[in-house]
Amino acid sequence: MASPFSGALQLTDLDDFIAPSQDCIKPMKVDRRPGSGVAKIHIEDDGSYFQVSQDGGMKKLEKAKISLDDCLACSGCVTSAETVLITQQSHEELRKVLGANKTAAPDQQKLVVISVSPQSRASLAVRFQLNPTDTARKLTAFFKKIGAHYVFDTAFSRNFSLLESQWEFVRRFRGQADPEQALPVLTSACPGWICYAEKTHGSTLLPHISTARSPQQVMGSLVKDFFAQQQHLTPDKVYHATVMPCYDKKLEASRPDFFSQEHQTRDVDCVITTGEVFKLLEEEGVSLSELEPAPLDSLCSSASAQEPTSHQGGGSGGYLEHVFRHAAQELFGIHVTEVTYRPLRNKDLQEVILEREGQVLLHFAAAYGFRNIQNLVQKLKRGRCPYHYVEVMACPAGCLNGGGQLKAPDMPGKELLQQVERLYGLVRTEAPEDAPGSRSCMALAAGCRLGAGWPPAAHQLPRCGEGWLWTQYQVVEASRVQPVHCHQHQDS
Amino acid sequence: MKDSLVLLSRILAHPDSRCWFLAWNPAGTLLASCGGDRSVRIWGREGDSWICKSVLCEGHQRTVRKVAWSPCGNYLASASFDATTCIWKKNEDDFECVTTLEGHENEVKSVAWAPSGNLLATCSRDKSVWVWEVDEEDEYECVSVLNSHTQDVKHVVWHPSQELLASASYDDTVKLYREEEDDWVCCATLEGHESTVWSLAFDPSGQRLASCSDDRTVRIWRQYLPGNEQGVACSGSEASWKCVCTLSGFHSRTIYDVAWCQLTGTLATACGDDAIRVFEEDPGSDPQQPTFSMTAHVPQAHSQDVNCVAWNPKERGLLASCSDDGELAFWKYQPSEGI
Numbered sequence: 061m062a063s064p065f066s067g068a069l070q071l072t073d074l075d076d077f078i079a080p081s082q083d084c085i086k087p088m089k090v091d092r093r094p095g096s097g098v099a100k101i102h103i104e105d106d107g108s109y110f111q112v113s114q115d116g117g118m119k120k121l122e123k124a125k126i127s128l129d130d131c132l133a134c135s136g137c138v139t140s141a142e143t144v145l146i147t148q149q150s151h152e153e154l155r156k157v158l159g160a161n162k163t164a165a166p167d168q169q170k171l172v173v174i175s176v177s178p179q180s181r182a183s184l185a186v187r188f189q190l191n192p193t194d195t196a197r198k199l200t201a202f203f204k205k206i207g208a209h210y211v212f213d214t215a216f217s218r219n220f221s222l223l224e225s226q227w228e229f230v231r232r233f234r235g236q237a238d239p240e241q242a243l244p245v246l247t248s249a250c251p252g253w254i255c256y257a258e259k260t261h262g263s264t265l266l267p268h269i270s271t272a273r274s275p276q277q278v279m280g281s282l283v284k285d286f287f288a289q290q291q292h293l294t295p296d297k298v299y300h301a302t303v304m305p306c307y308d309k310k311l312e313a314s315r316p317d318f319f320s321q322e323h324q325t326r327d328v329d330c331v332i333t334t335g336e337v338f339k340l341l342e343e344e345g346v347s348l349s350e351l352e353p354a355p356l357d358s359l360c361s362s363a364s365a366q367e368p369t370s371h372q373g374g375g376s377g378g379y380l381e382h383v384f385r386h387a388a389q390e391l392f393g394i395h396v397t398e399v400t401y402r403p404l405r406n407k408d409l410q411e412v413i414l415e416r417e418g419q420v421l422l423h424f425a426a427a428y429g430f431r432n433i434q435n436l437v438q439k440l441k442r443g444r445c446p447y448h449y450v451e452v453m454a455c456p457a458g459c460l461n462g463g464g465q466l467k468a469p470d471m472p473g474k475e476l477l478q479q480v481e482r483l484y485g486l487v488r489t490e491a492p493e494d495a496p497g498s499r500s501c502m503a504l505a506a507g508c509r510l511g512a513g514w515p516p517a518a519h520q521l522p523r524c525g526e527g528w529l530w531t532q533y534q535v536v537e538a539s540r541v542q543p544v545h546c547h548q549h550q551d552s
Numbered sequence: 553m554k555d556s557l558v559l560l561s562r563i564l565a566h567p568d569s570r571c572w573f574l575a576w577n578p579a580g581t582l583l584a585s586c587g588g589d590r591s592v593r594i595w596g597r598e599g600d601s602w603i604c605k606s607v608l609c610e611g612h613q614r615t616v617r618k619v620a621w622s623p624c625g626n627y628l629a630s631a632s633f634d635a636t637t638c639i640w641k642k643n644e645d646d647f648e649c650v651t652t653l654e655g656h657e658n659e660v661k662s663v664a665w666a667p668s669g670n671l672l673a674t675c676s677r678d679k680s681v682w683v684w685e686v687d688e689e690d691e692y693e694c695v696s697v698l699n700s701h702t703q704d705v706k707h708v709v710w711h712p713s714q715e716l717l718a719s720a721s722y723d724d725t726v727k728l729y730r731e732e733e734d735d736w737v738c739c740a741t742l743e744g745h746e747s748t749v750w751s752l753a754f755d756p757s758g759q760r761l762a763s764c765s766d767d768r769t770v771r772i773w774r775q776y777l778p779g780n781e782q783g784v785a786c787s788g789s790e791a792s793w794k795c796v797c798t799l800s801g802f803h804s805r806t807i808y809d810v811a812w813c814q815l816t817g818t819l820a821t822a823c824g825d826d827a828i829r830v831f832e833e834d835p836g837s838d839p840q841q842p843t844f845s846m847t848a849h850v851p852q853a854h855s856q857d858v859n860c861v862a863w864n865p866k867e868r869g870l871l872a873s874c875s876d877d878g879e880l881a882f883w884k885y886q887p888s889e890g891i
Contacts, residue, residue: 405685405693406734434655434694 197353252454280327305462333464
C-alpha cells in the first residue's frame, strides 16, 4: 500500500516508499468576483455545466482539468484513479505512436528513439536469465522490430550528469556558485524525492538541490537537440521514449522545464517502466531470450562499443562516489583509490568521510527511503546537518528497487533484488571523463568553448538557460483540496 | 452495583472546550489533561483536591489530542491536530518544550512511549504510524514510517514489557508491529470489529489486548505463540492473536476509550452515551474463553461524550475521566464483595 501508486509496485518487502499524500497540489486559481451572490448550477443535456446567476444569466462553466503533470505531481489525487494518471504516458501510447508511424506519409513520420536505463536492463536480464550484453542487444532487436529506429543506453547521458554534478559541487564548495546555493548539495536525479522536496519543504530545501539534469533529461536534450540535428530533423520530428525503473520518471519528463516552447515538443515524449516493457513483449508474443541480438546503437559515431558500460558507486547512478572522488582530487589533491561506505542507523543510510591528519575534509552521505529523507530534512531545518553532499533516493535500496521494476512471484523480494544488483554490477564500469564519445559529444553538442582542454574547466561550461546540462526547481503550494470521498470526522 | 463507582470530584479542566485525554504520570502523583483549547494542563493533589500546577499553552496551534508520560516520568509528549508532537521536559513544576517532532502530513492522533523509554510512536490521519528513537542528547530521529493501515490511525499503544507496538484505525482493524533487522514491520492484523477502532489497552501481563470500537463492543484478544498448547495456528515464527471475548450489548453508543488497570486487571470504558462502565473478569473464567461482567455503570458520568478513562497506576480504584464538556472527574471504584 505504501508506494505512490496502488497495485503491485513493490519489489521487496521494504515499506519505506513515499506514500500518497492527502492533499491535491493542483494550484487552483479561483476567480472571485465580489457581489456575485449565490448561483445555481444547471446541467444541459449534453453534459455541459452552466452557472445560473440570480438575474437569470447563464454562464458556461469550464471543466476542471487535471493534467498528467498536476496529477502525478500530487502522488495521490482527488479521484485516485490510476487510469487517470497513466493513460497519457504508457506502453499503449508508445504503441499508438509506432502504429501511426507505420501508416503515416513520409513527411509525417517521426524518427523513434528509445533510451533504456541500465536499471531496467538489469531487471529484464534477471527475468530472462541473460547477461547484460545479450539483454541490451536483444532489447535493441525487440524495439527495432516494433518500429523504433535507434535504441540508446542512458548510461551514456549519465556521464554528463555525473560530470556536471562533480563540477557543480566543487564550484559550490569553493563558494564560487550563486550565493543562493548552499551546502550540503542534495542530488536531484530522483524525481520522487524532488516532487516531495518541492511540495513539502520547498523553501528550506531548494537552495541545496543540485541543478544538474538527470541522465534521462540529459538524454532528452542529446536526442532532441544534438542527435536530431545530426539526422537533419527538427526536434518535433523525433519521438523519444525512455525505459525507466519507476513511475516518477514519467513525472520528471512532464516537467515544464523540459518542454521546448520553440519546437512545441518534450525532451522525453514518453516514459515506460520495466514492467511495461514486459507487457509489450507479452503482447507481441515474444520472449526476449529467443530474439536474435542486434548491434548496439551509439549517440556518437566515434563510440562503437558492442558492450554496455556503466558507472561505479551503486545502482542509483553513483553520484556520491563520483563527486567524492572528484572533489577529493580537485579540492585537496587526494587521489581516492577505494571509497569506503560506513552504514549508519539502517542499510539505506551510509556515510563516506575524507580525512587528513585527523581532520575531516569531506563528509558525504547516501540517504534512501522516506524515513532517512525525513531525518535528513529535519537536520537541515535545524542547521544540524554535518554533510557536504547527500545522494538522496526515494526508494529504499535505490533505483534497482524502483516501483516499476519486474517482480518475481516465486522469489522473495530480497533475493530478487540481490540478483538484479548482481547483474547490474556485471557491466564494465568507466569514469565519465574516459567515456569514448563523451568528449566529441560535449564539444559538438554543448556549444561551449572547449579549446584543447578536457575535461572543460568550470568557467567553460554552459550556464543555466543554455540548456542541456542544467535545470531549476520551484516551491509547490498545496491547494488543500479535500478528497471528494472523505466521510470521516475531521476532528477526532 | 451503581455504588461501586463513586464520584470524588469534578473539575472544569478545559473551559469552553473539549477535554480529550488524560494521562497519569508513572508515580501516580500527577495527571496531565489536554484539550481543544490547545493546552495541556498538569494536575496535582493538594490535600483532598486536585489543583492545576502548570499550563502548557505555547506548544501547539490546534487541539491537543493525546498526552503521554515517559516511563521515567521526566518527559511528557503531546500529540496535536497541528501535525506535530511536542516533547516537554519536566523541571519541578515547569515544563519546557525541548523538541517538536514533525513529519506527519496532518493531524497527529496519538503518541505513546515504549517501556524502555528509548522509543516513541505516533500515528496520524495520514494513515501512518511512525516509530521514533531518542538518544542521550534528547535528539529524536525517525526509525520507521509504517503505512499498513488504509485509513486514519486513531491510537497507538506499546506492550507493557516488550517492544511490540499496537495501533487502532478507522479501517476497523488493529495492527501489531515489531522490529525486524533495521526496520519495523507489521506482524499481525486483528480483524473483527465492524467499525472504527478507537482505543487499545494491554492487560498487566501483556498477553491480552483490549480494543474498543464504534461498533459498541470491546474485544479481548489473546496472544498465541508458535507451538502453543491450544493448537492455535501460527504463521512461521510469528505469534498470532485471536479474539477470545466480545463484550457486546453493554454500550449504547461508540466506545471511545478502554483502560486496563495494571494493578487489578479491572477494565473501564468511556462511552459516547456519557457513561462510564467497569468490568471485571469472572473468577475461574477460562483463559481461552474469558468472561467479563459489568460491575459498575454510571449513566450520566458526564454531560457529554466521555473521551477518556485512566486508572491511577499506584492507587487502587482511583479512576480519572474526561469529556467533551471540558470536565475532568475523579472516581473511586470499590469492587463489591462476594462476586
